[in-house]
Amino acid sequence: MTKVAVIGCGVVGAMIAYELSLIPGLSVTVLDRQLPAQASTGAALGVLMGAISQKVKGRSWQLRQASMQRYETLVAELGHCVPYNRQGIVMLCFDESELLRWQNLIEIRQTQGWPIELWDVPKLRSRCPQIQHPDLVAAIYSPCDRQIDPTALTLALVEAAKQRGVRFEFDRPVLSIRSAENHAQQIVTASGNLSVNWVVVAAGLGSTELTRSLDAPLDIRPVLGQALKVQLPDAIGDAAFQPVITGDDVHLVPLGQHQYWIGATVELPDEAGVVAEASPDRLERVFEDAIAFCPALTEAKILQTWSGLRPRPHNQPAPVIGLLSGYDNVLLATGHYRNGVLLAPVTAAAVCEAIAAPAQQTA
Numbered sequence: 001m002t003k004v005a006v007i008g009c010g011v012v013g014a015m016i017a018y019e020l021s022l023i024p025g026l027s028v029t030v031l032d033r034q035l036p037a038q039a040s041t042g043a044a045l046g047v048l049m050g051a052i053s054q055k056v057k058g059r060s061w062q063l064r065q066a067s068m069q070r071y072e073t074l075v076a077e078l079g080h081c082v083p084y085n086r087q088g089i090v091m092l093c094f095d096e097s098e099l100l101r102w103q104n105l106i107e108i109r110q111t112q113g114w115p116i117e118l119w120d121v122p123k124l125r126s127r128c129p130q131i132q133h134p135d136l137v138a139a140i141y142s143p144c145d146r147q148i149d150p151t152a153l154t155l156a157l158v159e160a161a162k163q164r165g166v167r168f169e170f171d172r173p174v175l176s177i178r179s180a181e182n183h184a185q186q187i188v189t190a191s192g193n194l195s196v197n198w199v200v201v202a203a204g205l206g207s208t209e210l211t212r213s214l215d216a217p218l219d220i221r222p223v224l225g226q227a228l229k230v231q232l233p234d235a236i237g238d239a240a241f242q243p244v245i246t247g248d249d250v251h252l253v254p255l256g257q258h259q260y261w262i263g264a265t266v267e268l269p270d271e272a273g274v275v276a277e278a279s280p281d282r283l284e285r286v287f288e289d290a291i292a293f294c295p296a297l298t299e300a301k302i303l304q305t306w307s308g309l310r311p312r313p314h315n316q317p318a319p320v321i322g323l324l325s326g327y328d329n330v331l332l333a334t335g336h337y338r339n340g341v342l343l344a345p346v347t348a349a350a351v352c353e354a355i356a357a358p359a360q361q362t363a
């Protein structure tokens with residue numbers, strides 16, 4: 001058996017564990033210093049910005065497209081137990097000069113098989129009557145994009161992987177990775193070490209320390225995000241059509257029973273990588289921005305506020321997927337920044353591809 005240790009059980013680590021559990025010949029252990037979905041994943045809104053993103057070619061689009069395709073089969077495989085909004089994403093447009101860019105995207109997506117639509121204001125009013133703003137010029141509707149509950153997804157992946165024989169060790173921080181001749185050999189923890197053939201670093205912000213222990217530190221920095229959950233007294237808009245609505249980078253995410261998530265702030269760290277404390281003022285501004293395009297939210301009662309830290313690679317594009325430089329058995333699956341929920345499936349596929357071929361030879 002090939003021994004694989006996955007460090008981190010956010011959405012990325014859990015997705016990797018689940019996909020690895022489908023490959024014969026592997027013995028997979030996932031270690032996390034907390035319970036699953038407690039770090040960035042626990043704060044995420046799960047908006048899957050695929051076709052509606054401005055990425056049209058190259059790695060960035062390929063990653064998105066592959067993930068969107070996998071989500072459609074994955075949710076069914078997990079038994080439809082994870083809240084998954086299939087009603088698409090409506091993006092509001094307040095600036096006439098952006099319309100040409102959107103027209104171009106619509107043409108490209110048509111050829112790529114991911115149709116999106118440009119709605120004029122009357123059409124937007126008819127489909128989403130809750131949206132009102134004096135500066136609205138149009139909206140872009142992407143029916144193939146989705147939203148998923150990141151915590152429910154992570155927990156469902158853990159359960160499914162467990163049933164297929166993956167071991168999970170929570171509350172077990174990894175202190176370091178021990179190696180010899182640029183080959184990882186052991187995972188070091190306070191309660192004993194684990195011999196490994198492969199290590200997958202899916203530790204989000206914890207990845208920097210872990211890679212430092214291999215003398216190849218990967219600089220991942222925190223970007224603060226704050227969000228809130230609200231309750232409305234009555235339904236807003238058309239109860240049968242409740243897509244995610246995005247205006248000025250603020251998402252309004254329907255949860256059912258007249259509840260919504262609203263967020264999130266994007267608060268970059270300073271030069272040294274130090275992030276500011278979560279401040280109620282910034283969150284208040286996000287709420288006001290949402291009220292500006294959806295005035296019915298003035299009636300909303302705030303049920304919960306929270307913040308989380310997105311893992312952003314410093315001086316390189318997100319995410320970081322592949323072998324750690326200089327090592328032949330340490331795979332990085334980290335630094336997903338704003339799109340870790342979206343890109344978890346394609347990340348897991350890349351990890352499986354790297355591990356599967358050699359594992360099948362030695363099984």
Ligand SMILES: Cc1cc2nc3c(=O)[nH]c(=O)nc-3n(C[C@H](O)[C@H](O)[C@H](O)COP(=O)(O)OP(=O)(O)OC[C@H]3O[C@@H](n4cnc5c(N)ncnc54)[C@H](O)[C@@H]3O)c2cc1C
Pocket residue numbers: 007008009010011012013031032033034035036037038039040041042043044045046047048172173174175202203204205206207210224225226227263264265307308309310311333334335336337338339340341342343
């Ligand atoms: C407010 C907010 C909103 C967001 N909204 C979206 C969205 O709408 N769509 C989207 O796609 N993405 C969104 N994101 C981004 C997304 O949350 C992240 O990209 C994603 O969760 C990263 O997942 P991960 O598993 O890599 O990291 P994490 O969820 O941070 O998990 C890493 C895990 O590693 C563990 N760990 C770290 N170090 C160690 C160690 N030494 N030993 C053992 N365990 C360790 C941690 O305990 C943690 O459980 C949002 C993020 C925030 C903060």
